[in-house]
Amino acid sequence: MHALTRLWEHLEEAFIAFLLAAMTLVTFTYVLFNNVYTFFYTLSDKWTVTSALFSSIGDHLMSVAQDMSWSVALTKALFGWMIFFGMSYGVRTAGHLGVDSLVKLTPRPVQRWLGMLACTCCLAYGGLFVVASLKWVAALLVAKIGAEDLDQFGIEIGFIAVIVPIGFGLVFIRYLEIFWRIFTHRQMGLGLADEAAEASKLAASSEEHH
Structure with missing residues (x-):
């Protein structure tokens, strides 16, 4: 695994x-x-x-x-794909570190419950957007609307928009994993990679070597 x-x-x-x-x-x-x-x-x-x-x-x-002239439209489409695909990557790499730092000021039992509550909110948010975006993309695929400046290559708006439910689906899976890890006492924060802890370990390791 x-x-x-x-x-x-x-x-x-x-x-x-x-x-x-x-x-x-x-x-x-x-x-x-x-x-x-x-x-x-x-x-x-x-x-x-x-x-x-x-x-x-x-x-x-x-x-x-x-x-x-299609290059601008293609760049925008690629940028959109990077944003929505990169959302789950941001969750994995603890891109919300500032929020986590506030949570860590509370006692550890409170941190755990706040983490689970935050994960539940994120799961609800991600799940809502997965369902809504799936319906939106399905309607676009049925309509077969060509993408501006890219329709000459047979690219439709629906083909570009399909990354939206995929991105939110990946975010949902990430937070589901985080919720399970917090529930089973395997972690406290919201990220799958605790950057603050890693930085502390590196600093401690550096001091030992000196």
């Missing part, structure tokens, strides 16, 4: 890294083509002998840049 958990964590991180890389590559390519053609037009004006060649290259690059 632990091996499967670690595998999923690696796949999760790899997918987020892929989305970031894809956004960067698409944006870089668009900016490159949108600016480099002016360089060839400049060369065309300076060297008369090769003017036709450079002018032709500039025309081609400008045409490619104009045809890449």
Whole structure:
């Protein structure tokens, strides 16, 4: 079970890294083509002998840049996927550390009950959005509405929106795991990774070495 958990964590991180890389590559390519053609037009004006060649290259690059109007829409879609897929990653890495710090000021029995109460609220929130977003995505898939600037590739709004129920479903599973761990006295905080505890351990280890 632990091996499967670690595998999923690696796949999760790899997918987020892929989305970031894809956004960067698409944006870089668009900016490159949108600016480099002016360089060839400049060369065309300076060297008369090769003017036709450079002018032709500039025309081609400008045409490619104009045809890449879909790049902005694709970047937005990838960013949306990263946000919703990354929600559960934020839960795992204790992205709410500031809230956890306040809870840790209370006695340990109170921390446990507050943690379970917080998890119950998060489960209700996540479950509500899973059900609602599933209905929304189902309606979009039935309507078959094309995504702006991406419909030329057969991409529909429903294909992009499907990440919403997936993201909230992953968040629901994360908090269900956290609730069980708190209930069974295996942890106190809301995160699957207690960054404060890890920082304390590293600091203590550093002092021992010195």
